[in-house]
Amino acid sequence: MNPGLKLFLILIISLEISLVPNLGANLIIIGACLIYLLFKHINLKKLFLLFIIPLFAASVVFITIYYFTPSRSLYQACVLFTRIYAYVFLGAAFTETTSFLALARSLEQNFKLPSKFAYGTLAAFNVIPKIHAEVNRIRLVGDMRHYHLSFYSPALYFKAILAAISWSNSLADGMISHGYREDKERSVIVPIALTKKDWLIFSSIIVLLQPILFLLK
Template sequence: MNPGLKLFLILTISLEISLIPNLTTNLIIISICLIYLLFKSISLKKILLLLIIPLFAATVVFITIYYFTPNHNLYHATILFTRIYAYVFLGAVFTETTSILSLARSLEQNFKLPSKFAYGTLAAFNVIPKIHTEVNRIRLVGDMRHYHLSFYSPTLYFKAILAAISWSNSLAEGMISHGYQEDKPRSVIVPVALTKKDWLIFSSILLLLQPILLLTK
């Protein structure tokens, strides 16, 4: 499926389940996403993390709704509990099956996203490993000077921000030196198609979701 259209599908489904409380829909979405991830050969370790990491937040929401509201409504508490997992699994379906590069190309080519935002997004994601390395280097330098920088230390983040600003200038200069101009048309090296099949899948999933969302509880 086209990456950009897949993103809009995930966002649309997430918006609908946030506006219409429906336990059955949440459970169906979680089950389908889980089956899809297994079909795509996602490792069991990642799936286990998807189940464990949101557990604390989902449990807190459940306890808050069930124990600390006047009605002590178990149904609504369960809806919110499962809704968090539905969001997590919908996000996992997208992130585990779609590359950032293909998404940026799709948004630029098929949905007219300005190239500066597409390339800016790619630059931000590609620089994440470099930021991680730089943070570790800053902490190591601090330890060598007997000045421990914890993960919540303002000094650590201030130094990392200064490094990021320096990288942004270097990146801008590099793009200009390679002929990038945001107000000029650019050629397409790898075209991303948006076919009738993509629209058919998009429409079919939404049409199938509506009766489940509106007619079940």
């Protein structure tokens, strides 16, 4: 499925389940996403983490609704518990099967996102590993000077921001030297197709979701 259209599909489904409290729909969405991820051969460790990481937040929400609200509704507590997992699995169904590069190209080619946003976001995404390495280097230098920089230390983030500012200038110079011009039309090296099949899948899922949301209880 087209990456950009898949993103909009995930956003629409997330918005609908946030507005309509339906336990059955949440469970069906979680099950459908789980089947899809298994079909795409997701790593079992990642799949295990998808169940474990949201458990604390979901449990807190469940306990709060069931024990500390006047209605003490078990149904509403279960709805909010499963909604968190629905969000997590919807996000995983997108992120684990879609590359960020393909998404940026799709948004630019198929949905008319300005190239400066597409390339700027792509550049920022690709520089994340470098930022992580720079933060580790800053902490290591601090330890060598007997000055520990914890993850919440303002000095750590101030130094990282200074490094990022320096990289931004180098990145801009690099893009210009490679021929990037904001106001010029760019050629397409890797075309991302938006086909009738993509629209059919998108429309079918949206149509099938409506009776599940509004009729299934």
